[in-house]
Amino acid sequence: MQLSTAIFYLCAGLSVFSAVRVVTVRNVFHAALFLALTLALLAVLYLLLNAEFVAVVQLLVYVGAVIVLIIFAVMLTAQIGDAGVGQTNRLAVPAALGCAALFLVLQKALLSAPWAPTEAPAPAAGAPVLSNLQAVGMSLLNDYVYPFELTALILFTALIGAVLIARKDTE
Amino acid sequence: MIPGVGIGHFLVLSAALFSVGLYGVIARRSAVGVLMGLELMFNAANLNLVAFNAYLHSGAMAGQMFTLFTITIAAAEATVGLALVVSIFRARRSVRLEHVDLLKG
Numbered sequence: 001m002q003l004s005t006a007i008f009y010l011c012a013g014l015s016v017f018s019a020v021r022v023v024t025v026r027n028v029f030h031a032a033l034f035l036a037l038t039l040a041l042l043a044v045l046y047l048l049l050n051a052e053f054v055a056v057v058q059l060l061v062y063v064g065a066v067i068v069l070i071i072f073a074v075m076l077t078a079q080i081g082d083a084g085v086g087q088t089n090r091l092a093v094p095a096a097l098g099c100a101a102l103f104l105v106l107q108k109a110l111l112s113a114p115w116a117p118t119e120a121p122a123p124a125a126g127a128p129v130l131s132n133l134q135a136v137g138m139s140l141l142n143d144y145v146y147p148f149e150l151t152a153l154i155l156f157t158a159l160i161g162a163v164l165i166a167r168k169d170t171e
Numbered sequence: 172m173i174p175g176v177g178i179g180h181f182l183v184l185s186a187a188l189f190s191v192g193l194y195g196v197i198a199r200r201s202a203v204g205v206l207m208g209l210e211l212m213f214n215a216a217n218l219n220l221v222a223f224n225a226y227l228h229s230g231a232m233a234g235q236m237f238t239l240f241t242i243t244i245a246a247a248e249a250t251v252g253l254a255l256v257v258s259i260f261r262a263r264r265s266v267r268l269e270h271v272d273l274l275k276g
Contacts, residue, residue, distance in 0.1 A: 002174045012184045019188050019211055023195030028203050035207050038188075042214055045181070048173055049225040051235050054242075058217075061242050066210065066249045073203050073253040077260040088198045089269065095197040099190040106186035111179050117227045136239070139232040147236075151243050158247035166254035168261070 004048055011048075015041040028074050036067045053136045172225065181222035189215035202256045202266045206249065213245045 018041070021034040039062040046055035130138065140148055188211055195208025217238045224234025260266050 004173045005175045008173055008176050008180070012180070016184065016187050016191070019191040022207055022211060023191055023199065023204070028201055031204060031207055035210060038211065039214060042218060045184075045218065046221055049181075049221050050172075051221045051225065051238070054217075054221060054235050054238050057239060057242055061246050062210075062214075066246055069249055069253050070203060070207065073206075073256050076257050077203065077266045089200050092198040095194050099194040099197075102193065103186055103190035106190070107183050110182040110186060115178050115227060117229070119230075135232055136235060139236055140239075143232075144236050144240075147240060151240060154244065154247055158250050162250045162254035165251065166257045 007044065008048055011041045011044045015045075029071065032067060032070045032074055035070070036063050039063050039067070050132060052132045178222055178226040181218060181226075185215040185218040185222070188212075188218070200267050200269065202259065202268055202271075203253070205268065206252050206256070209252075210245065210249065213241060217241055 015038050018034040018037040022031045022038060025031045025034060039058060043055040043058040043063070046052075046058060192208045192211030192215060195211060196205050199205045199208060220234040220238045220241070222234075224231070228234065256266055259271055263270055265271075
């Protein structure tokens with residue numbers, strides 16, 4: 001077995017395992033740590049798919065920022081104190097059955113669908129071969145420049161919204 | 172690409188992550204747990220996009236671009252969502268979703 005195949009199966013199995021732990025473990029703090037593990041393993045899978053920049057962004061934004069935010073929320077809301085209480089509501093069993101059925105249907109449909117690759121247009125003669133990082137930069141500032149700018153607006157709005165929602169009422 | 176691993180493997184992995192995340196969203200009691208399930212579902216979609224880009228349309232960047240934008244929006248969503256959780260906790264001293272029933276008739 002090739003090394004990359006082994007890495008794929010290792011990461012896939014571990015990420016499904018830790019994702020299941022995220023939704024089943026009682027202590028929410030531990031769930032956040034398992035979520036960090038899942039997201040880091042997905043970054044490895046992005047590397048296997050030749051998406052280096054996405055992998056780095058996944059590590060920086062998800063594992064670096066979102067997980068820290070979640071852990072902050074867990075700390076601020078004193079969830080650790082009631083770790084002994086059951087963490088699932090009365091929908092747990094029907095939800096588990098429904099999600100298992102959804103997975104079976106999806107898996108059947110995805111494996112039987114004919115996935116035909118689109119032929120990549122032949123690169124123009126003399127065109128420079130871009131690395132993944134260069135290609136991301138080129139398309140971010142050419143084809144996707146308006147979504148890119150809008151993203152800045154959305155982040156700004158979310159920043160203001162989060163501060164407004166979470167601050168203490170002082171008056 | 173990866174010997175012995177086709178696009179189907181990635182899609183099934185992503186379907187598994189999505190189902191697990193959906194279970195978390197439905198069955199978790201604490202609002203933070205629900206948000207974590209939501210992040211799992213976001214990541215399943217991202218994995219799909221990158222896999223499609225790599226296997227089916229390797230000449231273009233669209234899948235990776237969509238993933239980058241999804242990651243950004245998910246970060247913004249997590250920020251606002253967790254701010255809401257903290258705010259709900261201040262008002263009701265609990266993040267259990269069954270205690271947040273103000274709009275229930």
